[in-house]
Amino acid sequence: MEAAQTTHFGFENVRIEEKQAKVDDVFHKVASRYDLMNDVMSVGLHRFWKDTLVAMLRPPKSAPFRHLDVAGGTGDVAFRILEAGGPRTHVDALDINGSMLGVGADRAAEKGYGDRIAFIECNAEALSLPDKSYDGYTIAFGIRNVPRIPLALKEAYRVLKRGGRFLCLEFAPVEMPVLDRIYDAYSFNVIPPMGKMITGDAQPYQYLVESIRQFPRPDAFAGMIRDAGFENVSYRALTGGIANIHSGWKL
Numbered sequence: 001m002e003a004a005q006t007t008h009f010g011f012e013n014v015r016i017e018e019k020q021a022k023v024d025d026v027f028h029k030v031a032s033r034y035d036l037m038n039d040v041m042s043v044g045l046h047r048f049w050k051d052t053l054v055a056m057l058r059p060p061k062s063a064p065f066r067h068l069d070v071a072g073g074t075g076d077v078a079f080r081i082l083e084a085g086g087p088r089t090h091v092d093a094l095d096i097n098g099s100m101l102g103v104g105a106d107r108a109a110e111k112g113y114g115d116r117i118a119f120i121e122c123n124a125e126a127l128s129l130p131d132k133s134y135d136g137y138t139i140a141f142g143i144r145n146v147p148r149i150p151l152a153l154k155e156a157y158r159v160l161k162r163g164g165r166f167l168c169l170e171f172a173p174v175e176m177p178v179l180d181r182i183y184d185a186y187s188f189n190v191i192p193p194m195g196k197m198i199t200g201d202a203q204p205y206q207y208l209v210e211s212i213r214q215f216p217r218p219d220a221f222a223g224m225i226r227d228a229g230f231e232n233v234s235y236r237a238l239t240g241g242i243a244n245i246h247s248g249w250k251l
């Protein structure tokens, strides 16, 4: 009998086909307080990391630019791209979770972005989008949650045009001496109780801190990006390696 394929859901080992439902449950629970919790637990740092991601993308001020933000959640990265780009920048914010997208759509309406943004409910592993249709692809704090990462990377490559840029912002286990201890103590002792206080549930944030420890080291993840076909692959560490921005090109 063939062994079942397994993966991580935090520190738990699960069958690969079980992970997505567990992840979806996490984000359905936290959607309405997701943005507030990000500010509190990262002491605002996620804003700087996302701004750095968008500065690297550099959407043009006047030329047309079609962008796909995958695992776009409540629209935080998509909105930054619209602000940085010109009037002909269009962003499709795609996510598997309708609750997260619902918060994003309300925020976009408040901000008055009109048809410069669209929200698409879809799985990053199987994009319902044509080949070679985007100039840029971003995924921020999303890839760690996807059960079959190589499939999502292959899909990113497929939907990008030649010359298109792939950028991924993601946490990694911290390996800098001293910072690693402080970070671990903060992650495991402060974040889950803080999550309980703000969202009413510690479990989604216990999952968050555990899932970061299971994510590949930046060099290994860069190798996965190369395996999907991307070229000139590189990464940049942010805040002592708490987060990294990975970059690749479809040439």
Ligand SMILES: C[S@@+](CC[C@H](N)C(=O)[O-])C[C@H]1O[C@@H](n2cnc3c(N)ncnc32)[C@H](O)[C@@H]1O
Pocket: 020, 023, 024, 027, 070, 071, 072, 073, 074, 075, 076, 077, 094, 095, 096, 097, 100, 122, 123, 124, 125, 139, 140, 141, 142, 145, 146, 147
């Ligand atoms: C931590 S949130 C990041 C949201 C946003 N990018 C940000 O940085 O604020 C992770 C998001 O990944 C989404 N996600 C998880 N698995 C996914 C999948 N297979 N396909 C698309 N989105 C997925 C979740 O629904 C959630 O909205």
